[in-house]
Amino acid sequence: MYKTKHDQGSPNFNLNTPKIPPKALPQSPPLMSLHSFNMGEHRSLTILKSSLPSSMSRAPTPKPSTPQPLKSCLKGKTSPSRDSYESDGEVTAKKGSRNSVYTVAPNSLPQHAHLGPMKGPALNLHWKLLPYHPNRSKRFLHFDIAFPTHDIEFRQNSSYGVQRTSLSDADLDKSAADEKLVKMTINFQRGPFEWDIDVKRDKGIRVRDVFEAIYAAFDVPLTPHEKGLIPHHRRAVYEEAFRLRCKLAPGLPIVEQRQGWKRVDMLLHETLFRGLTQPKSGGDWVLNLSGSVPVSKH
Numbered sequence: 001m002y003k004t005k006h007d008q009g010s011p012n013f014n015l016n017t018p019k020i021p022p023k024a025l026p027q028s029p030p031l032m033s034l035h036s037f038n039m040g041e042h043r044s045l046t047i048l049k050s051s052l053p054s055s056m057s058r059a060p061t062p063k064p065s066t067p068q069p070l071k072s073c074l075k076g077k078t079s080p081s082r083d084s085y086e087s088d089g090e091v092t093a094k095k096g097s098r099n100s101v102y103t104v105a106p107n108s109l110p111q112h113a114h115l116g117p118m119k120g121p122a123l124n125l126h127w128k129l130l131p132y133h134p135n136r137s138k139r140f141l142h143f144d145i146a147f148p149t150h151d152i153e154f155r156q157n158s159s160y161g162v163q164r165t166s167l168s169d170a171d172l173d174k175s176a177a178d179e180k181l182v183k184m185t186i187n188f189q190r191g192p193f194e195w196d197i198d199v200k201r202d203k204g205i206r207v208r209d210v211f212e213a214i215y216a217a218f219d220v221p222l223t224p225h226e227k228g229l230i231p232h233h234r235r236a237v238y239e240e241a242f243r244l245r246c247k248l249a250p251g252l253p254i255v256e257q258r259q260g261w262k263r264v265d266m267l268l269h270e271t272l273f274r275g276l277t278q279p280k281s282g283g284d285w286v287l288n289l290s291g292s293v294p295v296s297k298h
Contacts, residue, residue, distance in 0.1 A: 123177040128207050131275030131288060141167075143273035145218055145289070146245055146264045149211045172208035180204045186214070186276060188287040192229040193266055197287065214273070214287065218264040227261070241268045 127137050139154045142164075149172075154165040176184070176199075184205060186197040197217040201209050230238060242265040246256035264271060267289060274288040 123179055123181060125177050125276060126174050126207055128171070128174070129176060129210055129276050131277065141273070143211060144271050145215055145273055146267075146271045147215075147248075147250070149208070149215055152211060172206065172211070174207045176205040176207055176210055184210075185284045186210075186287050187284050188217075188289075190267065190289075193226065193263070195263065196284075210276075211273075218262065218267070218271075220263050221259055222261045222263065222266070226263075226266075230266075237268065238265055241265050244269075 128141055130136065132140055140156060141152065142155045143149075143152045150166075152167050152172075154167065156163045156165075175181075181204060182200065182202055184199045186199065188195050188197065195217060197213050199205055199209055199213045238261065242261050243257075245262075245265060246253040249256045268291075270289050270291040272290055274290050276285040277288060278285050
């Protein structure tokens with residue numbers, strides 16, 4: 001369209017259309033030849049350069065910046081460490097000390113949020129509750145959990161045979177741990193069976209309480225579900241252990257047989273107490289049983 005209006009040979013040529021003159025492009029300055037730069041000019045530039053201050057003649061070399069710790073956007077508050085929490089709630093800092101002490105208010109966490117429970121400290125159990133060891137155990141304790149706790153006794157080998165001594169009330173009333181212990185959980189697992197034994201006493205658990213809780217936990221008839229866990233090819237073995245226990249029971253064998261299979265029968269002949277162990281500090285205890293009697297050297 002622009003060409004047809006400004007071209008005189010075009011039929012659409014318009015005489016009143018102004019013609020825009022072309023603009024001249026700016027000319028670049030002439031390049032200085034390498035030969036035209038003589039030694040005199042070089043000397044004058046050198047003198048001029050030496051007369052300038054040192055701050056202008058050379059650009060300062062930037063120093064590497066030291067990373068600064070991030071500051072909180074709130075004035076007067078610092079971020080607490082993860083191990084400074086004492087209970088649920090809002091973290092606030094107390095002023096006046098170099099190391100900030102943090103307390104927690106119970107209204108900053110969500111309604112159902114809570115900090116995870118901490119495991120209790122490791123406890124030292126009484127030696128009667130621990131596995132037998134010649135350097136630790138004062139005497140060898142014989143406890144067959146298939147029979148009541150009044151049958152527990154000390155045994156010692158001698159040239160006259162095995163000496164047996166029943167535990168006194170003072171022996172059974174010893175504290176279960178070196179510190180007051182009001183609750184403990186004992187785990188036991190054998191084959192498809194797994195049972196937990198809870199021991200509780202507000203005035204402090206005694207050695208007697210642990211032994212009685214273990215005996216009572218296995219003196220329980222099997223449930224239909226537990227009976228269904230027994231493989232068919234193993235039923236004859238459990239029946240034999242059941243009949244032997246009924247024969248050795250302090251009461252009438254017929255009375256025991258009417259109660260049917262119990263948890264203790266699932267142990268077969270491994271019913272001797274071998275102490276409690278604690279795989280994790282502050283965690284649950286594990287009941288150890290066996291069918292062999294270690295030789296006492298006391």
